[in-house]
Amino acid sequence: MTAYWISVYQEISDQGKVDAYARLARPALEAAGGTFLARGLPEQTYEAGETTRTVLLVFDSVEAARAAHDSPAYQEALAALDGGARRDMRIVPAL
Template identity: 60%
Template sequence: MAKAYWVSAYRAVNDADKLAAYAKLAGPAIAAGGGRFLARGLPAKVYEYGLPERTVLIEFDSVEQARAVHDSPDYQAALAALGDGAERDLRIIEGV
C-alpha cells in the first residue's frame, strides 16, 4: 500500500488567533491518527503562481488513513475552530 500525503497550502491567513486555535487542536488529532508532519511553515522560495503563505506536508500510511483523520470528530473540531480564519487548499495525494 502506498503512503499518502496531505498537502495544505494556505492562500491567506485572515485571523492569526483562529489559526492558533486550529493548530492547538489539529496537531494532536493528526498525530493521534498516525500522521507525521514532514514540513510546515512559510516557503523558503515561491515560483510561478505560488503564494508566500504557510504550507504543511503530512505523511500517512495510506489515503484511507489520511481521509479518516480528516473526517474524524477531533479534526472536525479543529476545522470548526479555524472557521474563516484562513483560506487554504487541502489535498490528499497518494505516493508513488
C-alpha cells in the same frame, strides 16, 4: 500506499483562529497516524511565487488520511478555524 496531506494557506484573516486550530489539529492528526514533514513559509518560490504557509504530512494510506480528516478530533479543529483562513487542502497518493 503512502499518502501526503498538503495544505496551502491562501489567506489568513484571523491568526487567533489559526492558532486555536493548530493547537487542536496537530494532536488530532498525529493520533490518527499522521507525521508532520514540513510546515511554514517557503524558503524559495518559483513560477507563481506565492509565499504562503504550507503544511505537509505523511500517512500510511489515502484511507488513513481521509479517516484523520473525518475524525471527530479533527472536525473540532476545523470548527475552531471557521472563517479564520482560506486554504487549499488535498491528499495525494505517493508513487
